[in-house]
Amino acid sequence: MAEIQPIVWASNKLMLLDQTKLPRQEIVLELTDYRQVVAAIREMRVRGAPALGVTAAYAMALAARQIAEEDPSHFLPLLKEAAEEIKAARPTAVNASWAVDRLLVLVEAEADPPAASQRLLAEAQAMQEDDVAANRRMGQHGARLLRDGDAVLTHCNAGALATAGYGTALGVIRAAWEGGTRFQVYHTETRPFLQGARLTAWELVKMGIPATLVVDSAAGLLLKEHSVQCVIVGADRIAANGDTANKIGTYTLAVVARENDIPFYVAAPTSTVDLSIASGEQIPIEERDPSEVAQLGGVRTAAEGLEIRNPSFDVTPHRYIGAIITEEGIVREPYSTNLAAVVTGTHAGVR
Amino acid sequence: MAEIQPIVWASNKLMLLDQTKLPRQEIVLELTDYRQVVAAIREMRVRGAPALGVTAAYAMALAARQIAEEDPSHFLPLLKEAAEEIKAARPTAVNASWAVDRLLVLVEAEADPPAASQRLLAEAQAMQEDDVAANRRMGQHGARLLRDGDAVLTHCNAGALATAGYGTALGVIRAAWEGGTRFQVYHTETRPFLQGARLTAWELVKMGIPATLVVDSAAGLLLKEHSVQCVIVGADRIAANGDTANKIGTYTLAVVARENDIPFYVAAPTSTVDLSIASGEQIPIEERDPSEVAQLGGVRTAAEGLEIRNPSFDVTPHRYIGAIITEEGIVREPYSTNLAAVVTGTHAGVR
Numbered sequence: 001m002a003e004i005q006p007i008v009w010a011s012n013k014l015m016l017l018d019q020t021k022l023p024r025q026e027i028v029l030e031l032t033d034y035r036q037v038v039a040a041i042r043e044m045r046v047r048g049a050p051a052l053g054v055t056a057a058y059a060m061a062l063a064a065r066q067i068a069e070e071d072p073s074h075f076l077p078l079l080k081e082a083a084e085e086i087k088a089a090r091p092t093a094v095n096a097s098w099a100v101d102r103l104l105v106l107v108e109a110e111a112d113p114p115a116a117s118q119r120l121l122a123e124a125q126a127m128q129e130d131d132v133a134a135n136r137r138m139g140q141h142g143a144r145l146l147r148d149g150d151a152v153l154t155h156c157n158a159g160a161l162a163t164a165g166y167g168t169a170l171g172v173i174r175a176a177w178e179g180g181t182r183f184q185v186y187h188t189e190t191r192p193f194l195q196g197a198r199l200t201a202w203e204l205v206k207m208g209i210p211a212t213l214v215v216d217s218a219a220g221l222l223l224k225e226h227s228v229q230c231v232i233v234g235a236d237r238i239a240a241n242g243d244t245a246n247k248i249g250t251y252t253l254a255v256v257a258r259e260n261d262i263p264f265y266v267a268a269p270t271s272t273v274d275l276s277i278a279s280g281e282q283i284p285i286e287e288r289d290p291s292e293v294a295q296l297g298g299v300r301t302a303a304e305g306l307e308i309r310n311p312s313f314d315v316t317p318h319r320y321i322g323a324i325i326t327e328e329g330i331v332r333e334p335y336s337t338n339l340a341a342v343v344t345g346t347h348a349g350v351r
Numbered sequence: 352m353a354e355i356q357p358i359v360w361a362s363n364k365l366m367l368l369d370q371t372k373l374p375r376q377e378i379v380l381e382l383t384d385y386r387q388v389v390a391a392i393r394e395m396r397v398r399g400a401p402a403l404g405v406t407a408a409y410a411m412a413l414a415a416r417q418i419a420e421e422d423p424s425h426f427l428p429l430l431k432e433a434a435e436e437i438k439a440a441r442p443t444a445v446n447a448s449w450a451v452d453r454l455l456v457l458v459e460a461e462a463d464p465p466a467a468s469q470r471l472l473a474e475a476q477a478m479q480e481d482d483v484a485a486n487r488r489m490g491q492h493g494a495r496l497l498r499d500g501d502a503v504l505t506h507c508n509a510g511a512l513a514t515a516g517y518g519t520a521l522g523v524i525r526a527a528w529e530g531g532t533r534f535q536v537y538h539t540e541t542r543p544f545l546q547g548a549r550l551t552a553w554e555l556v557k558m559g560i561p562a563t564l565v566v567d568s569a570a571g572l573l574l575k576e577h578s579v580q581c582v583i584v585g586a587d588r589i590a591a592n593g594d595t596a597n598k599i600g601t602y603t604l605a606v607v608a609r610e611n612d613i614p615f616y617v618a619a620p621t622s623t624v625d626l627s628i629a630s631g632e633q634i635p636i637e638e639r640d641p642s643e644v645a646q647l648g649g650v651r652t653a654a655e656g657l658e659i660r661n662p663s664f665d666v667t668p669h670r671y672i673g674a675i676i677t678e679e680g681i682v683r684e685p686y687s688t689n690l691a692a693v694v695t696g697t698h699a700g701v702r
Contacts, residue, residue: 023653023654023655024651186660188568189542189644189653190568191540191542191566191567191568192566194647194652194653197644197645197652197653197654198652198653198654199654201653201654201657202654204657205654205655205656205657210658211657211658212657212658212659212660213644213645213653213657213658213659213660214644214659214660214661214662215542215543215567215599215600215644215661216542216566216567216568216600217539217541217542217567217568217599217600217603218599218600218660218661218662218665219603220600220602220603220606220665221599221602221662221665224602224665247568248566248568248569248572249566249567249568249569249571251571251572251575251607252568252570252571252603252607255571255606255607255610256602256603256606256607259606259610293540293548293564293565293566294548294564296545296647300375301545301548301549302374302540302545302548302549302552302564303374303548303549303552303553303556304374304556305556306552306555306556306562306563306564307561307562307563307564308563308564308565309537309563309564309565309569310565310566310569311565311569311572314569314571314572314575
């Protein structure tokens, strides 16, 4: 199977597979200005927390190169301004902030702008490779949660497209499949952006894994009927206590899964864990443009004259989460102890 | 406010407001053949359990007139065949079967085909008037469940369009508003058919009630945040024990509402109660065409090569339902006793 590569650095350009056009068109954007990258993030041409981390890192590398060429005497203050723009493009996923802050530390130790921008590019590339490697390890850990004959439910897209490659929740599914476990996948369409119908479906078909699409509100019926034996989703930010922000609708799935005694798992790299916030109440929830909800395929479907709310994420309290699958191992309650241990490297999770 | 009249009998024709075209176009279908009515039901040009009951009654009247003209010597057997076709058009809502069976009893006592068809038409018209009257009474009973400053969540469309007029869940909302209570309404878009975004929004805007639209999977966030103080939905069939079939996604709302201690109400006329079935497990769930899920606005959005399930309804177990609002009063647990009493007229509910 050809690997899905949503983010490629080549010929001194950042190439992004435009996810707003999938699955009908495979269009690659070639970006050389960090502001183009910020716009691409905001317009969800690239999305998914780990992918946003890597993309933000490349945006920093591009910004550094631009500033080194245009105004090297103000390199650090201008780069910090660009960093704020990049972090603000989408507020919920922590990975972009995590990547940008990690890069800023590096350049503070480097006085020469061209050298600094070279250093950032190398680090962005390393982060991209780290992400794929982390996902493969996460897949190995999580794969043993799936059994032959199971059906697993996922929401939104936590696949190769949401990462630098391989995927988080879909990475676990892929690793289990590649390990010979045979199961099927149910996935939601994920309104309003249809990441499920457009992106997860496309990835599952490419992988040859049997996939069945349902509307978001039909997932509850699957759980009630026990048509699925577990739920696996990705994450945009995980608080220190395990509360998890993910695509709108995730909280609902977690509640209905628990009501039916079906395990609910989160798959995310440790870079998604934000130990600086104690609980999910402190995670900012992005509200996106109402037009995403009011129209379908470019045609206004909603009646005129009404209000629309379009929250893009919700927070699932940790008590609904059976396990968090990271590249360091599977983490279970008590999350407040075990997540910190995994993130700071003092504990390797329950392998 | 001009009354919304989804079903009109005039000039010996059945006029149906084509609900697949709302809110962009207000097109009225003029039907003279019962088979056209069956097709309109199947294509969801008319939908909503009470509206299907009245429409099925008119379909019977049209069928009787056609048979009386074309083949009066086989009137009763042919009418029974037509009755089966009408009942099978959509299997989950009980109201169509209820209406058709009630009409068949009438014609068995009438030997003359033209007189029988006249009798059926008169009865269909009476059922239409009864339905509006029942909804107004239901509204009066239910209105006292809403308080000033509340926000109420509804799903799908249980408004005038889903009935002969006035509405069930939206009828309760309307009655409370007309009674001077001031509140706001949140409603889901209701994929795949968008009855919420297209129909409920249109009705609420016409009534001047503040309305906010969300995608289906955002309803859980509203419940978790306590942005709404109660949920009111309609019903397609209610079993003797109170288990309620309604639009796909209703079960999920009920579970998440209870998880957050928010009352969940069903508003439906007693004709929606099916005492012949003990529990919701016996309610047939219609699976509709996958193409409704695979495309948006006529454009295929889902990736090719995957399976799609499109269940149109789910069943909410009675334990999640705080009250069932009928035209005879508000019914609460134990439903198995109290529903039977209300339906058979031995008990007038808790008024």
